[in-house]
Amino acid sequence: MPAGPRAMVFALVILLLPPLVRAAELNDTPPSTERASMDTGVPSPGIPRGQGEHCVADTQFMRRNHMTLLMHQRDETVRLGVRGNQYSLQECINCHVVEDAEARPVTITNPQHFCRSCHDYAAVKIDCFECHASRPQAELVAGVLEE
Amino acid sequence: MGMEVRTTYREISGRSPQFYTLGVIMGTFFLLGLASVAYVEHAGHHVTGGSNQIVWGIPDVFAMLLIVSASGALNVAIISSVFRVKLYQPLERLSCLLAIGLLIGGLMILILDLGRSDRVIVAMLNRNFKSIFAWNFYLYTGFIAIVTVYLWTQMEPRMNRYIPAAGLFAFGWRLALTTGSGSIYGVLIAREAYNSAIMGPLFIAMSFSFGLAVYILVLLAACKGSGREIGSVLLRRLARLLGVFIVVVLYFTAVQHLTNLYAAGRGGVEHFILFDGGLYSLLFWGGQVFLGGLVPLVLLFRSSRGGLYPAGRTVALAAALVLTGAFAQLYVIIIGGQAWPLTLFPGMEVSSSFFDGEIAAYTPSLPEIGLGLGGVALAGLVVLFGTRLLRFLPTTLANSVLDPQPTAPAENS
Amino acid sequence: MSGNTNKLDAPTGFDPVRRKFLSAVTAATGVALAPGVMLYGITRPSPATANVANEAVANAARWGMLIDVGRCADGCDACVSACVEENGLEGHGRPATDAQWIRKVEIRNPSTGRRQSLPVMCQHCAEPPCVDVCPTGASFKRADGIVLVDKHRCIGCRYCMMACPYKARSFIAEDLEDQKPHAPRGKGTVEGCTLCVHRVDAGRQPACVEACGDSGGGAMLFGDLQDPQSEISRRVASHATRQIRADLGLDPGVRYQNL
Structure with a gap:
C-alpha cells in the first residue's frame, strides 16, 4: 500500500x-x-492503588468523572461552605498517598505521585497543586518532609 | 460641495532597508517582551519591582498609554467620516490600523501582566459586571472588532456608504472605552490620588492628545520611509489640532489637581504629587506640564501662526514630546497614586510591618520594562506589516491633491 | 485589480502533495488521540453514591470580631504569629512582597502624643469594594459575611488590592510548596485573611483570636453579630465601638473598642 x-x-x-x-x-x-x-x-499508565478498601465511588466512575466532581465540589466548598468527607480533596489526598523509597509521601513534583501517574500519561496538565498541598498533612506536622 | 478627493492607496514596498531594520528591531523587542513574561511567570512576580504596596507597575503604564492612544488614534478617521472633514479623508485607513495595533499591544501587556495569564479563559467565562475591569474586557475586544468592521466599510467600495454610520458607532464605543479606562482608577474609594469622577473625562482628553501625537509620528515616519509626500496644508492642520488637544489636557489636569487641593482631606496626597514627591513631582512638572505640555504647545503654535507652515521635523518633535509627557503623566497617576499610603486613621501617624503610613518605593525592573516595550513593539509590528500587506497608506498627501484651492505653502523651519 | 492571483493554481484532479498531507495529519491525530481514547475505553461509568456533606452556609449568621485596643499590648504579636502558623505564611525574607494577612499597626496621635497598637486584617466588609471590582467574581462575600478569594477563579489582576482601603490583600509572588491543606495558596493569585473559615466552619475560633486569648492580652473576641445573645453582640450594644474608616460606608465586620 x-x-x-x-x-x-x-x-x-x-x-x-x-x-x-x-x-x-x-x-x-x-x-x-x-x-x-x-x-x-x-x-x-501504572496507576498505584490507594489506601483503604475503596474510593468514594467505584473506580470506573472515578476514572471518567473525577474531574467533574472536582470542578463542581470545589465551588460548593469555597462559595457555599459545604464541607464533607465524601468529596473532600484532603481526603482524596490522604487516601491516594504514594510513598517513595524512604517511605515518605511524594509531592506532585515526583512523577510517582498518584495524580501524575495518569495525568502524565494522558498529557493533561493540572494546576490543582499550585495551591493545594499534594500530600497529607499529618506527615507535614510530624516533620517528615521530602527535600 | 467641493471636489471629491479620489485617493489612491498602495502598500508599502517592504523592501527598503528601513523596513527591514524596523522589522528586526521591533521583532527583537517583541521577543524580549515574551522572554520577560516567561521569566516572571516562572519565577513569580517577586522578581519585578512590584510589591504589595505598588501592585501595578511599569507594564500598566505602558498598557494604559497604548490603550488610551489607541482610542485617540481612531479620532483622525472619525473626524473624517463623522465630522465630514474632507481633508482628513485619506488618513482614515491608517488611523483605523493604528488604533487596532495600539490596542492589541496594550491588551497583550495587560493579559501577560496578570498573575495567572493562563486563566484568561476563566476570565472570559466568569464575569462580574459590577467591575469596570469586566466591562473593559469587552470594550477592548469589541473595539478591535468594531474598528475592523469600520475599516472594512472603508476598504470595500460597496460598503462605503456605511462609513459614517460605522464611524459614529466606533466613536461612541471609543468614548465608552476611554471613560472606562479612566474609571478603573476613578472608582477606587481607597486611593485618594484619583478617586474622582474627573478621571473619565481626563482620560478622554488624554486620548485625543496622545492618540493624535502617535498618529502624526506614524504618518510622518511611514510617508518619509516610503517616499510619499505630505502636504504642508495637512501638516499645519494636524499640528494645530494637536496644540488644541494639549491645551485641553492641561485644562483637565488643572481642574483635577485644583479641586483635589481644595478638599482638605486630599491635601496630603496633592502636596505629595505636586511638591514633595521627589520623582513624581519632577515627572509632573518637568515631564507632564513642561515637556509634554508647554514646550510642544509653543513649538506647534509658533510654527503655524499666521500663514506659516510648520516643518515635518518640528511637528514630529512636538509629537514626541507630547508622548514623553504622556508617559510621565501616566507614571504619576498610576504609580504615584499607589505610592501614597492608604489612610486608615485620618490625622494619625501610623507604622507597621506592612508598610502602613510609608510612601512606597518602586524601581522598575528589567522584565517589566521588557514587557512594556514588547507591547509597543507588537503595536509597531501590526502597523508595519499591515501597511505592507494591505492598502492603508495613501500614495500622496500633497497639497495639490488635498487642497484644490492652492494657498502658497511657505516652509518654516 | 484588487484580487490576488492564485499562486497555488493546482490542476484539477489528483494532487499527491495534498493527499500525503491529509494522510499524515489523520495519522498524527490518530496517534495523538489513541492514549486518551484507550483510557476512555477501559472505563465504564456507574451512578455515584449519595453525597453526604454539610449544608451550605446561610445568612443566618454574620461573623465579626471585636478588638479591645486597650488590652492590646505594644510589643505583643501573638495574633500575627498564630496566623502565620495556621495558614502557612512563612516569609521569604522579602518584606515588600511577603504575604501579611494580619499586622500590628502602631498609631501615634501627633497632637497629643498618645500611642496605641492594634491588629488590622481584612475587615470583612458588608459592602466590600474588593468584591465590586473583581472582574471574575473571584473575590466574593459568603452568605455568612466572610469575604474570601476563590483562587480557582482568581486571575491575579490585583485590582482588589488597589480597591481595598485597608490594604488587606497580598499577592503571592513566588512558587509555594507544602501549603497547609486547609489553607491552599498559590503563585499568581491574591489572598487575604479568611477569618479562618476552615475553623469557623468546624465551629472553632480564628487562630488569632485563640492565640490572643491564650497568650496575648485577651483583646480579641469573635462571634455572630446577628445573634443578639452572643457575647460580641451584647458587647457592641453596650460599649462604644467603632470601625476603621467608617466614613467610607463599607460596614466592616471588625469593630474596635477603646480606639
Whole structure:
C-alpha cells in the first residue's frame, strides 16, 4: 500500500481497537489496565492503588468523572461552605498517598505521585497543586518532609 | 460641495532597508517582551519591582498609554467620516490600523501582566459586571472588532456608504472605552490620588492628545520611509489640532489637581504629587506640564501662526514630546497614586510591618520594562506589516491633491 | 485589480502533495488521540453514591470580631504569629512582597502624643469594594459575611488590592510548596485573611483570636453579630465601638473598642 493510505489504516486501527476490546469483555468484570495494554499495544499508565478498601465511588466512575466532581465540589466548598468527607480533596489526598523509597509521601513534583501517574500519561496538565498541598498533612506536622 | 478627493492607496514596498531594520528591531523587542513574561511567570512576580504596596507597575503604564492612544488614534478617521472633514479623508485607513495595533499591544501587556495569564479563559467565562475591569474586557475586544468592521466599510467600495454610520458607532464605543479606562482608577474609594469622577473625562482628553501625537509620528515616519509626500496644508492642520488637544489636557489636569487641593482631606496626597514627591513631582512638572505640555504647545503654535507652515521635523518633535509627557503623566497617576499610603486613621501617624503610613518605593525592573516595550513593539509590528500587506497608506498627501484651492505653502523651519 | 492571483493554481484532479498531507495529519491525530481514547475505553461509568456533606452556609449568621485596643499590648504579636502558623505564611525574607494577612499597626496621635497598637486584617466588609471590582467574581462575600478569594477563579489582576482601603490583600509572588491543606495558596493569585473559615466552619475560633486569648492580652473576641445573645453582640450594644474608616460606608465586620 502506498504511504498515505497505510497511515490512515494505522490510525483507524488505533482508534477502533479499544471499543472492540471492550465489546469482547465479560460484562461483570471491569477491564484491568494490564489486559488492555496486552490487547492494544498502547502502553498503559501504572496507576498505584490507594489506601483503604475503596474510593468514594467505584473506580470506573472515578476514572471518567473525577474531574467533574472536582470542578463542581470545589465551588460548593469555597462559595457555599459545604464541607464533607465524601468529596473532600484532603481526603482524596490522604487516601491516594504514594510513598517513595524512604517511605515518605511524594509531592506532585515526583512523577510517582498518584495524580501524575495518569495525568502524565494522558498529557493533561493540572494546576490543582499550585495551591493545594499534594500530600497529607499529618506527615507535614510530624516533620517528615521530602527535600 | 467641493471636489471629491479620489485617493489612491498602495502598500508599502517592504523592501527598503528601513523596513527591514524596523522589522528586526521591533521583532527583537517583541521577543524580549515574551522572554520577560516567561521569566516572571516562572519565577513569580517577586522578581519585578512590584510589591504589595505598588501592585501595578511599569507594564500598566505602558498598557494604559497604548490603550488610551489607541482610542485617540481612531479620532483622525472619525473626524473624517463623522465630522465630514474632507481633508482628513485619506488618513482614515491608517488611523483605523493604528488604533487596532495600539490596542492589541496594550491588551497583550495587560493579559501577560496578570498573575495567572493562563486563566484568561476563566476570565472570559466568569464575569462580574459590577467591575469596570469586566466591562473593559469587552470594550477592548469589541473595539478591535468594531474598528475592523469600520475599516472594512472603508476598504470595500460597496460598503462605503456605511462609513459614517460605522464611524459614529466606533466613536461612541471609543468614548465608552476611554471613560472606562479612566474609571478603573476613578472608582477606587481607597486611593485618594484619583478617586474622582474627573478621571473619565481626563482620560478622554488624554486620548485625543496622545492618540493624535502617535498618529502624526506614524504618518510622518511611514510617508518619509516610503517616499510619499505630505502636504504642508495637512501638516499645519494636524499640528494645530494637536496644540488644541494639549491645551485641553492641561485644562483637565488643572481642574483635577485644583479641586483635589481644595478638599482638605486630599491635601496630603496633592502636596505629595505636586511638591514633595521627589520623582513624581519632577515627572509632573518637568515631564507632564513642561515637556509634554508647554514646550510642544509653543513649538506647534509658533510654527503655524499666521500663514506659516510648520516643518515635518518640528511637528514630529512636538509629537514626541507630547508622548514623553504622556508617559510621565501616566507614571504619576498610576504609580504615584499607589505610592501614597492608604489612610486608615485620618490625622494619625501610623507604622507597621506592612508598610502602613510609608510612601512606597518602586524601581522598575528589567522584565517589566521588557514587557512594556514588547507591547509597543507588537503595536509597531501590526502597523508595519499591515501597511505592507494591505492598502492603508495613501500614495500622496500633497497639497495639490488635498487642497484644490492652492494657498502658497511657505516652509518654516 | 484588487484580487490576488492564485499562486497555488493546482490542476484539477489528483494532487499527491495534498493527499500525503491529509494522510499524515489523520495519522498524527490518530496517534495523538489513541492514549486518551484507550483510557476512555477501559472505563465504564456507574451512578455515584449519595453525597453526604454539610449544608451550605446561610445568612443566618454574620461573623465579626471585636478588638479591645486597650488590652492590646505594644510589643505583643501573638495574633500575627498564630496566623502565620495556621495558614502557612512563612516569609521569604522579602518584606515588600511577603504575604501579611494580619499586622500590628502602631498609631501615634501627633497632637497629643498618645500611642496605641492594634491588629488590622481584612475587615470583612458588608459592602466590600474588593468584591465590586473583581472582574471574575473571584473575590466574593459568603452568605455568612466572610469575604474570601476563590483562587480557582482568581486571575491575579490585583485590582482588589488597589480597591481595598485597608490594604488587606497580598499577592503571592513566588512558587509555594507544602501549603497547609486547609489553607491552599498559590503563585499568581491574591489572598487575604479568611477569618479562618476552615475553623469557623468546624465551629472553632480564628487562630488569632485563640492565640490572643491564650497568650496575648485577651483583646480579641469573635462571634455572630446577628445573634443578639452572643457575647460580641451584647458587647457592641453596650460599649462604644467603632470601625476603621467608617466614613467610607463599607460596614466592616471588625469593630474596635477603646480606639
